Amino acid sequence: MQIYKVGGAVRDRLLGKPVTDIDWVVVGATAEEMLAKGFRPVGSDFPVFLHPKSGEEYALARTERKSGRGYGGFTFHASPEVTLEEDLIRRDLTINAMAEDDQGVLTDPYHGQQDLENRLLRHVSPAFAEDPLRVLRVARFAARYAGLGFRVAPDTLELMRQLSKSGELEALTPERSWKEISRALMEDHPQVFIQVLRDCGALKVLLPEVEALFGVPQPAAHHPEIDSGVHTLSVLEQAALHKQPLSVRWACLLHDLGKGLTPQSEWPQHIAHEHKGLKLIKQVNERFKAPRDCQELALLVGQYHTHGHRALELKPSTLAELLQSFDVYRRPQRFEEFIAACEMDARGRLGLEERAYPQADYLRGAATAARTVAVQPLLEQGFKGPELGEALKRERLKALKAYKEQYSQ
Template sequence: MQIYKVGGAVRDRLLGRAVTETDWVVVGSSAEALAVQGFRPVGADFPVFLHPLTGEEYALARTERKSGRGYGGFTFHASPEVTLEEDLIRRDLTINAMAEDAEGHIIDPYGGQRDLAARVLRHVSPAFAEDPLRVLRVARFAARYAPLGFGIAPETQALMSEIAASGELADLSAERVWKEIERALMEPRPDLFIRVLHECGALAALLPEVAALFGVPQTPQHHPEIDTGEHVLRVLQQCAVHDQPLSVRWACLLHDLGKGLTDPRHWPQHIAHETRGLRLIGAVNNRCKVPRDCAELALLVGEYHTHSHRALELRAETLARLFQHLDLYRRPERFAQFVAACEMDARGRLGLESRAYPQADYLRRAADVARGVAVQPLLAQGFKGAALGEALKAARLAALTAFRQAQRSAP
C-alpha cells in the first residue's frame, strides 16, 4: 500500500499558499484493508474513507466511466491494480493532478508544475467534458487565482463552451450548483467567476436572469460603464475589495435583475426595475435553494436599493417604513448588510469606485435615532398591546422627523 498527498494541498504548497485541507490517495489497497486499519467509509458508492485519528479524507485510487448525465453520472472502479497515474488522469486540471510522496517528491505526469509556472488553468484529458460541474469549478479557480496571474487555456475554454451547449448543466443538482456559487462568490475575484461563465455560455444555462443583463444599457450620467452586466461585475469586485460577507455578495449579484425586463424601447431608463425584479430574484433564490439569510437580503436590496441612494431626500415617513421593512429593530445586522450592499452598488461604477457615499452614514445615524426611542416612558403612560405598538411607531416617526429637520438645517 502506498499513500500520496494529492490535489489542492500539493498545488497550494507549490504556489506558496496556506494549505487548509489535505486529501490523500491510497494505491495498492482495498476497502477491506482500510477498514481493518480503522478507516471509516464516507459513503457506500464512493471509495473515500476518513482517517481514524485525523479525520482527513483518504480515497482509493480509482478509474471512472461515464454512465449517465450530470455530476453523478459515473461508475467508479477502485482496486489495488489501479495506478496513481490512472487516478490522476481523471482529475479536472493539470495543477490539481499532481501527487506528493512521503519524502516530498512530486509526481507530475500531466504537466501540472509547468502550468503552475505558466499560470494556466488547463484540463488534464478529454474526459474533462464528461463532468458538467467542472465548468463551475474552473470558473471558481479563475476567481481564486486571478490575482496570481492565472488564466484559462483556450482549449479548456472551448471544452467549457461545448459542455454549456450540450445542455448537461441542467442536470446538476441545485445543491451542487449553489455550493460552487457560494464558494466562488467568496473568492478574491467573484466577478471573474460570473464573467467566465458568461463567456462560455454557462451563465445563460445556470443564471439566465443574470446573463440577460449583459448588453442592457443604463443612463451614462449615472452609470459610466453603461452595460448593466458590466455594472454587476464591478459591484461584485467592490464586494471583494471591501471584504463583504456572502449574503451581501449574493444580494449584489441579483440587485438589478429587473433591468433585464425593461422593454428595449425604453432603454436606457429602467422605471420601477426594483419591484419588477422581485419575481426574478425570488425565482433564482428558489431554484438555487439559497439559504434564507441570503435570499431575504437579496429581495430587500433588490426592492429598496434606490431608497438608500436617495436617503438624504427621503421623508421621515419613508425612512420609518424602510426601517420597518428591513426589520431594523429585531435584526440590526441585516440592516447593516443592506446598507453595505447599497454602498457596493454605488461604488460599482466606472471611475466612481472611491467616491464618498454619505447615504450610508446618514442611514446609520437615522437608524440609531429610531432604535434609541425608549419604550419605558410609553409603558409608564399606560400604553399596552396594539396601542403600545402604535405609540412606539409614532414616537419613532417623531424622532426621525426631528432628525431629518436637524440634518437639513445643519450648515
C-alpha cells in the same frame, strides 16, 4: 500500499499559498486493509476513509466511467491494481492532478507544474467534458487565482462551451450548483467567475437573468460604465475588495435584475426596475435553494437599493417605513448588510469606486435614532396592544424628524 498527498495541497504548496485541507490517495490497498488499520469508511459512492487520528480523507485509487447524466452519473472502480497515474487522469485540471510521496517527490504525469508556471487552467483529459460540475469549478478556480494571472486555456474553454450546449448543466442539483456558486462568490475575484461562465455560454443556462443584463444601457450620467452587466461585475468586485459576507455578495449579483426586463424603447431609463426585478430574484433564489439569509437580503436590496442611494432626500415617514421593512428593531445586522450592498452598488461604477457614500452613516444614524425610542414610558401612559404599536410608531417618526432636522443643520 503507497500513500500520496494529492490535489489542492500539492498545487497550493507549489504556488506558495497556505495549505489548509489535505487529501490523500492510497495505491495498492483494499478497503479491508484500510479498515484493519483503523480507518473509518465514509461515502457510499466510492471507498473514502477517515484517518483514525488526523481525521483527514484517504481515498483508494480509482477509475471512473460515465454512466448517466450530471455530476452523479459515474460508475467508480477501486482496486489495488489501479495506478496513481490512472487515478490522477480522472481529475479536472492539470494543476489538481499532481501527487507527492512522503519524501516530497512530485508525480506530475500531466504537466501540472508547467501549467502553474504558465498560469493556465487546463483540463487533464477529454473526460473533462463528461462532468458538468467542472464548468463551475473551473470558473471558480479562475476567480480564485485571477490575482496571480491565471486564465482558462482556450481548449478547456471550448470543452466548457460544449458542456454548456449539451444540456448537462441542467442535470446539476440545486445543492451542488449552490455549493460552487457560493464558494466562487467568496473568492477574491468573484466577478471573474461570472465572466468565465459568460465566456463559455454557461451563464445563460444557469443565470439567464444575469446574462440578460449585458448589453443593456444605463444613463451615462449615473453610470459611466453604461452597460448593466458590466456594472453588476463591478459591484461584485467592490464587494470582494471590501470583504463583504456571502449574503451581501449574493444581493450585489442580483440587485439590478429588473433592468433586464426594460423594453428597448425605454432605454437607458429603467423606471420601477426595483419592483420588476423581485420576481426574477425570487426565481433565482428558488432555483439554487439559496440559504434564507441570502434570499431575504437579495429581495430587500433589490426592492430598496435606490432608497439607500436617496437616503438623504427621504421623508421621515419613508425612512420609518424602510426601517420597518427591514425589521431593524429586532434584526439590526440585516439592515447593516443592506447598507453595505447599497455602498457596493454606488462604488461599482467606472471612475467612482473611491467616491464617499455619506448615505451609509446617515442610514445608520436614522436606525439608531428610531431604536432609542423607549417602550416603557408608553406603557406607563397606559398604551397596550395595537394602541401601543401605533404610539411607538408615532414616537419613532418624531425621533426621525428630529434626526433629519439635526442632520440638515
